[in-house]
Amino acid sequence: MDLNYTAEEQAFRDEVKTFFDKKLPGRLADKVKSKKRLTKEDQEEWHAILNEAGYLSAHWPEEFGGKAWNAIQRDMFDVEANIAGAPRVVPFGVNMLAPVLMAFGSSEQQKHYLPRILDGTDWWCQGYSEPGAGSDLASLKMTAERQGDHYILNGQKTWTTLGQHADWIFCLVRTSKEGKQQEGISFILVDMNTPGVEVRPIILLEGTHEVNEVWFTDVKVPAENLVGEENKGWTYAKYLLVHERSGIAGVGDALAGIEHLKHIARDQKKDGKPLADDPMFAARLAQLEIDLSAMRTTNMRVMQAASSGAPPGPETSMLKIKGTELRQSINDLTRRALGPYAMPFVSEALEAGYNQEPVGPDYANPVSMDYFNHRKTSIYGGSNEVQRNIISKMMMGL
Amino acid sequence: MDFNHTQERQMLADMTGRFVREQYPIEKRHEIAASQEGFSRELWSQMAELGLIGALFPEEAGGFGGTGFDIAVVFEQLGRGLVVEPFLASLLAGTVLSRGNESQKSLLENVISGETILALAHGEPASRYMLSHVETTATKTGEGWQLNGNKAVVINGDTADQLIVSARVNGEMDDTDGIALFLVPADTDGINRRGTSTVDGYRTAEIALSNVAVGEDAVVGDAGDAYANLQTSYLLGTLAVCAEALGAIEVAIELTLDYMKTRKQFGVPIGKFQALQHRMADMMTEREQIRSAVINAAGNLDLVDREWYISAAKNLVGRSGRLIAEETIQMHGGIAMTWEYAAGHYAKRIVMIDHMFGDVDHHLERIMKLGRVA
Ligand SMILES: Cc1cc2nc3c(=O)[nH]c(=O)nc-3n(C[C@H](O)[C@H](O)[C@H](O)COP(=O)(O)OP(=O)(O)OC[C@H]3O[C@@H](n4cnc5c(N)ncnc54)[C@H](O)[C@@H]3O)c2cc1C
Numbered sequence: 162m163d164l165n166y167t168a169e170e171q172a173f174r175d176e177v178k179t180f181f182d183k184k185l186p187g188r189l190a191d192k193v194k195s196k197k198r199l200t201k202e203d204q205e206e207w208h209a210i211l212n213e214a215g216y217l218s219a220h221w222p223e224e225f226g227g228k229a230w231n232a233i234q235r236d237m238f239d240v241e242a243n244i245a246g247a248p249r250v251v252p253f254g255v256n257m258l259a260p261v262l263m264a265f266g267s268s269e270q271q272k273h274y275l276p277r278i279l280d281g282t283d284w285w286c287q288g289y290s291e292p293g294a295g296s297d298l299a300s301l302k303m304t305a306e307r308q309g310d311h312y313i314l315n316g317q318k319t320w321t322t323l324g325q326h327a328d329w330i331f332c333l334v335r336t337s338k339e340g341k342q343q344e345g346i347s348f349i350l351v352d353m354n355t356p357g358v359e360v361r362p363i364i365l366l367e368g369t370h371e372v373n374e375v376w377f378t379d380v381k382v383p384a385e386n387l388v389g390e391e392n393k394g395w396t397y398a399k400y401l402l403v404h405e406r407s408g409i410a411g412v413g414d415a416l417a418g419i420e421h422l423k424h425i426a427r428d429q430k431k432d433g434k435p436l437a438d439d440p441m442f443a444a445r446l447a448q449l450e451i452d453l454s455a456m457r458t459t460n461m462r463v464m465q466a467a468s469s470g471a472p473p474g475p476e477t478s479m480l481k482i483k484g485t486e487l488r489q490s491i492n493d494l495t496r497r498a499l500g501p502y503a504m505p506f507v508s509e510a511l512e513a514g515y516n517q518e519p520v521g522p523d524y525a526n527p528v529s530m531d532y533f534n535h536r537k538t539s540i541y542g543g544s545n546e547v548q549r550n551i552i553s554k555m556m557m558g559l
Numbered sequence: 560m561d562f563n564h565t566q567e568r569q570m571l572a573d574m575t576g577r578f579v580r581e582q583y584p585i586e587k588r589h590e591i592a593a594s595q596e597g598f599s600r601e602l603w604s605q606m607a608e609l610g611l612i613g614a615l616f617p618e619e620a621g622g623f624g625g626t627g628f629d630i631a632v633v634f635e636q637l638g639r640g641l642v643v644e645p646f647l648a649s650l651l652a653g654t655v656l657s658r659g660n661e662s663q664k665s666l667l668e669n670v671i672s673g674e675t676i677l678a679l680a681h682g683e684p685a686s687r688y689m690l691s692h693v694e695t696t697a698t699k700t701g702e703g704w705q706l707n708g709n710k711a712v713v714i715n716g717d718t719a720d721q722l723i724v725s726a727r728v729n730g731e732m733d734d735t736d737g738i739a740l741f742l743v744p745a746d747t748d749g750i751n752r753r754g755t756s757t758v759d760g761y762r763t764a765e766i767a768l769s770n771v772a773v774g775e776d777a778v779v780g781d782a783g784d785a786y787a788n789l790q791t792s793y794l795l796g797t798l799a800v801c802a803e804a805l806g807a808i809e810v811a812i813e814l815t816l817d818y819m820k821t822r823k824q825f826g827v828p829i830g831k832f833q834a835l836q837h838r839m840a841d842m843m844t845e846r847e848q849i850r851s852a853v854i855n856a857a858g859n860l861d862l863v864d865r866e867w868y869i870s871a872a873k874n875l876v877g878r879s880g881r882l883i884a885e886e887t888i889q890m891h892g893g894i895a896m897t898w899e900y901a902a903g904h905y906a907k908r909i910v911m912i913d914h915m916f917g918d919v920d921h922h923l924e925r926i927m928k929l930g931r932v933a
Contacts, residue, residue, distance in 0.1 A: 295892050295893060296825070297825045363897055366906075430685055497918055501914050501915070505758075506755070533910075544892060
């Protein structure tokens with residue numbers, strides 16, 4: 162056991178810091194820190210910068226052009242990225258589809274899609290959930306029927322994050338109604354420009370458009386877009402869920418959240434003194450920091466065990482629960498730090514071009530919206546109830 | 560003891576509830592909230608006609624209610640409909656005005672009839688939840704007073720016809736002594752109002768006062784002695800939003816329970832999962848705790864321990880309200896994250912009420928300072 166960073170690790174951190182110093186455009190960092198809405202172009206710009214530096218795929222295995230970063234390196238990068246105010250990488254291509262293609266895709270698929278994920282040619286979205294298939298994903302109904310060298314897709318996906326920007330969607334579809342539900346599911350790649358694909362917006366409770374319904378009516382997809390074998394899609398989807406452990410805890414984002422909260426608490430006054438000095442408030446803040454420091458280590462322990470080949474266990478579920486609930490608590494205390502200024506909300510002020518006086522302190526406007534928006538994190542990616550079910554099943558021997 | 564409402568008050572509750580149910584479906588509510596003024600003048604006058612505004616004021620102020628329970632039953636029903644009309648602003652400003660002179664008091668008639676909208680412009684950018692914090696100044700002039708300063712997050716301050724503005728005539732920034740209240744037409748020279756929506760669909764305003772000249776007759780009560788008046792107004796306002804939160808909580812729980820029975824996953828209604836049942840059980844328990852705290856607050860409104868009971872209720876509403884709001888969303892899953900579905904809007908209102916008249920911690924501190932009551 163040694164909690165000190167090695168000289169090598171420290172050098173790595175310096176390298177990463179320098180990268181953010183030099184390469185992260187100030188305009189983007191400002192937007193992220195002031196929680197303005199990022200446009201598709203903003204995302205693409207940052208994606209390209211990361212790719213050029215080789216950081217986009219640094220966690221990929223070396224055979225696919227990655228750097229096979231270890232747990233410490235990933236943690237450092239995540240933390241520095243968040244402290245610097247780097248946009249979050251849209252995960253669907255780089256972190257979700259890519260590992261599945263590496264493990265189960267044909268070499269043609271790997272050669273074709275992986276470089277396009279990296280250079281940003283294809284923006285991917287995730288088509289798993291359906292109106293009737295949320296937590297019970299295996300009950301999904303959207304069908305893909307084989308006709309010669311094509312599949313014909315019919316059905317509806319929903320909650321598709323950033324589907325309005327996407328070029329491609331990876332879908333779980335039903336290819337068989339025989340046997341167990343899980344055994345009739347396939348994993349298929351669909352060009353969103355194919356006739357019969359229709360994207361309809363869903364507006365979230367704070368008024369943002371980040372998710373969509375995607376409808377499929379007789380959509381003709383070449384058979385070579387199937388990933389792996391027919392009816393094995395469930396295995397691939399589960400592989401992704403248990404293997405994609407990095408980032409699930411959101412350590413860097415939580416650290417940045419606490420920094421932001423401290424900044425607000427130093428600026429806000431209670432009874433003429435900084436809120437940060439108020440014992441009750443300081444106690445609540447201290448509790449969050451205790452939880453976060455332990456979670457950071459839990460996260461590295463889990464990632465390290467994973468990279469040394471330990472089979473995936475329920476720790477991923479623990480990190481999902483702890484990570485999301487801690488982040489939600491930070492958001493909760495942040496809204497409380499604002500006092501009455503948590504109430505007014507000017508939606509247009511989230512746009513970069515907005516140049517009117519803010520209502521209240523300049524950091525106030527997005528705070529409550531963020532608090533409500535972040536309620537999604539304990540619902541998606543396998544709800545926290547589902548995660549608790551997994552822990553119960555795997556750890557309790559009942 | 561008797562925990563039943565009097566027949567009259569039960570009728571008031573039923574009538575308000577029916578009006579909200581029949582006239583205020585959530586789609587209409589969103590439309591109204593998004594309109595220019597953020598509320599409907601038409602519905603407001605209908606509500607006035609039904610006596611819902613008058614129910615908030617005692618007879619000596621021209622109303623026919625005004626007890627803690629009158630306020631509580633009306634606001635509970637308003638909370639059930641997420642009603643955006645200016646009830647709270649009217650209660651706050653009207654209460655203050657009822658301590659004014661005869662001509663000021665006569666304005667209350669117009670408030671109760673729905674013709675005049677009043678807002679209480681008291682909070683300031685730096686006051687947070689401190690009632691005595693007033694930086695705005697009132698300086699004596701030959702003919703009256705001149706007001707200078709900034710008012711923050713003034714509920715319905717953007718559309719009010721008249722404002723009641725607090726300002727300091729002497730003393731330090733946080734002194735309870737030295738505060739005065741002024742009744743000022745909102746279109747008076749030197750008043751600059753910037754209206755905004757709140758995240759939960761209500762309206763507030765930031766108000767800048769720059770050399771606003773008012774006459775001596777604008778003073779409400781005695782100049783310098785307004786603190787007690789403000790305190791009463793805020794206590795009633797706090798009670799009102801606690802009851803409003805209770806109404807919103809009732810609906811949030813009803814929606815969630817209904818969804819647990821109808822939404823199927825893994826071949827069964829999700830309500831079959833004990834993990835969710837136990838949490839619903841907690842939500843229902845907390846709802847009853849809040850109901851009791853509101854009863855305590857309403858019933859003690861005219862007694863010595865009123866501050867304690869009102870702070871207790873507000874603390875509980877903030878604490879358990881957050882739990883219920885968050886669980887409402889969580890136990891629905893994705894659907895409650897959407898604008899189209901009602902549950903998220905109830906959750907927003909419940910949580911935002913924590914930011915009015917002091918949050919969980921503010922009232923916890925109040926209770927600690929006041930000490931225990933039996
Ligand atoms: C903002 C947002 C973005 C999303 N992005 C995407 C995306 O890009 N792609 C995609 O495919 N999906 C996406 N999702 C969908 C997400 O994965 C689902 O919302 C999630 O799986 C939950 O499904 P549901 O909403 O249908 O809730 P339900 O499954 O209906 O669950 C309702 C409630 O019941 C609970 N519950 C269900 N089963 C059990 C059980 N067995 N035991 C105990 N409790 C249980 C749930 O935890 C929840 O509290 C997104 C969702 C949101 C809100």
